[in-house]
Amino acid sequence: MQLALSRRYGRPVPRLTSTARRELGAELRRLRGERKGAAVARALGWSESKLSRIETARTGIRDADLERLLAQIEAPVADRRRLSELARRGRARVWWTPYRSSLPEAYDEFLALEAEARMLCEWEAQVVPGLLQTDEYARAVIEAGADRADPGVVETRVRLRMNRQTVLSGADAPRLCAVLDEAVLRREVGGKAVLRRQLHRLFDSCGRPGIELRMLPFSAGVHSALAGSFLIFEFRDRPAVAHSEGLTGGVFRTRESEVVFYRKAFADLRSRSLSPDLSRELIARAGEALD
Secondary structure, three states: OHHHHHHHHOOOOOOOOOHHHHHHHHHHHHHHOOOOHHHHHHHHOOOHHHHHHHHOOOOOOOHHHHHHHHHHOOOOHHHHHHHHHHHHHHHOOOOOHHHHHHOOHHHHHHHHHHHHOOEEEEEEOOOOOHHHOOHHHHHHHHHOOOOOOOHHHHHHHHHHHHHHHHHHOOOOOOEEEEEEEOHHHHOOOOOHHHHHHHHHHHHHHOOOOOEEEEEEOHHHOOOOOOOOOEEEEEOOOOOOEEEEOOOOOOEEEOOHHHHHHHHHHHHHHHHHOOOHHHHHHHHHHHHHHHO
């Protein structure tokens, strides 16, 4: 089953993700304006919950239903073609569809952003970024989570994480710029043997096209991102989004002022970090220390 999933859904489909549903839902709420959702749904012969699911991106919408809805809320004709395209994209099957039943809604959004980004700027203070993990390292990280007691959840999330890594392959792959704290190289996730193999993988990743990997050594001292790890999604045709982790889930930040703050923090981390070549040497030394 794992091989079948990897072959069939291993490569994300660009621009066909649930972000389209969110864009469409936001536009529909804006166009509805002061009209009550219950009144609009009643006029269409729908339940209020159906309209709510569409506007909150929990479900897609058929072309015929969209046409009726746009007519009911008197949407400008000039907007309708664009909204129809968003609806079409929102109905598309994305590569992580087989995993959706076991994913929280926020992680679905994370995957959608990752699939559409042109650049990923990641600061990681604790563990190797998911896109660069080996399967055994990923399993050790996932098993440390709150729902580690369920073996089925662990295995599903390991497969998902491994399939996520194909986002870095292909002509439309985003550039990954990652800064890792030196502690990541020392923390024995899964034990010495697992960490040793993970460091070999990390060393090899340094030479891959489209990946810039830098280490922040202990000697760098304090910096502007002591609060925790984060990731910035950069896009070609839409504002950037910053994501920070927490014990009960991640937080997405879309306000420009907040994203700027994260960009400045990442620039500070990058300026304090070692060059890619020196970072590779530090990774090699950490692996040799385990040997």
